[in-house]
Amino acid sequence: MLLRQLREERGMRVNDVDAQLDWSSGKISRMERNEWKLPSVRDMEDLARLYEVDESIREALIALARQARTRGWWVQHKDVLRGSLPDWESGASMIRTYEGMLVPGLLQSPDYAAAILRSGRVLGDDEIRRKVDLRMERQKILDHEEAPRLWAIIDESALRKRIGGEKVIRGQIEHLLTMAERSNIDLSVIYDHSGAHPALGDTFVILDYPDPEDLPLVYIETATEDLIVEDPEAIQYYVQMFGHTYNAGASPDESVSYLESLLK
Incomplete structure (x- = not known):
């Protein structure tokens, strides 16, 4: 998954990300496993800044959060x-x-x-x-x-x-x-x-x-x-x-x- 790939490319551990973004322990792990219940665009922007990605990757992260929110019965409406x-x-x-x-x-x-x-x-x-x-x-x-x-x-x-x-x-x-x-x-x-x-x-x-x-x-x-x-x-x-x-x-x-x- 993209989130895990970006973290590992930067040699960062799960605990490193959680600590630097002041997240509770295990939050980035749940996100990487796609177990987030309420994907947040703000979280993706925080990760983009932490990982120092270019604009195209930043937009991909934001799109990831938005797509994860677009699910359920309301899609047909x-x-x-x-x-x-x-x-x-x-x-x-x-x-x-x-x-x-x-x-x-x-x-x-x-x-x-x-x-x-x-x-x-x-x-x-x-x-x-x-x-x-x-x-x-x-x-x-x-x-x-x-x-x-x-x-x-x-x-x-x-x-x-x-x-x-x-x-x-x-x-x-x-x-x-x-x-x-x-x-x-x-x-x-x-x-x-x-x-x-x-x-x-x-x-x-x-x-x-x-x-x-x-x-x-x-x-x-x-x-x-x-x-x-x-x-x-x-x-x-x-x-x-x-x-x-x-x-x-x-x-x-x-x-x-x-x-x-x-x-x-």
């Missing part, structure tokens, strides 16, 4: 999948999400998701259908035996906005109540009367992983691009922002009661 969120979600042990004016994607009903996509007025019916199918496929990670813990903050305004009409939003609220019954899902509704809160105006997902070597990351989606935040200080900022916002919202039990009241 690449023509309608703009970002890499399914890849990141697939191995997560905990997901914290706040999506501002909408119900988070992992908790959307099919009709609600279709209504959101249809509102853009730029997608055809077939593309909308495939995008909805993709979103429903993503949600299956919550059904797995080792499903991630999901913490979702939902703005009250998202629940009162009749996206798709009364029947669609009612079905969405019923879906949220069903999902809230699961032991691995906690919902917090943040009320309008709470006023301003730390996450106001933001939309982001924080993903944590079971392997200590796989650092948390933040995924941010905009109308035209996606951003992966891997800087530890920036991630800590989002973790604190989520925590303060979650504490400003209703408890999971209170949130369920509020959802039930909307149906009445």
Whole structure:
């Protein structure tokens, strides 16, 4: 494998690489054996600098990380999948999400998701259908035996906005109540009367992983691009922002009661 070849050509031992890059013992060995669960472009750039490779080898290392991330069921949806969120979600042990004016994607009903996509007025019916199918496929990670813990903050305004009409939003609220019954899902509704809160105006997902070597990351989606935040200080900022916002919202039990009241 390329990684091992580069290390051995430079006469470096596994422990040498781990020590110089301040990695835990055995990390480079797992990478060389292709046992890395979350390939990191940043790790490849660190190796490129350590090994002092030319630009073509550096690009090959970065491509190696990106290719290792491109796997799984979502590959067949690449023509309608703009970002890499399914890849990141697939191995997560905990997901914290706040999506501002909408119900988070992992908790959307099919009709609600279709209504959101249809509102853009730029997608055809077939593309909308495939995008909805993709979103429903993503949600299956919550059904797995080792499903991630999901913490979702939902703005009250998202629940009162009749996206798709009364029947669609009612079905969405019923879906949220069903999902809230699961032991691995906690919902917090943040009320309008709470006023301003730390996450106001933001939309982001924080993903944590079971392997200590796989650092948390933040995924941010905009109308035209996606951003992966891997800087530890920036991630800590989002973790604190989520925590303060979650504490400003209703408890999971209170949130369920509020959802039930909307149906009445």
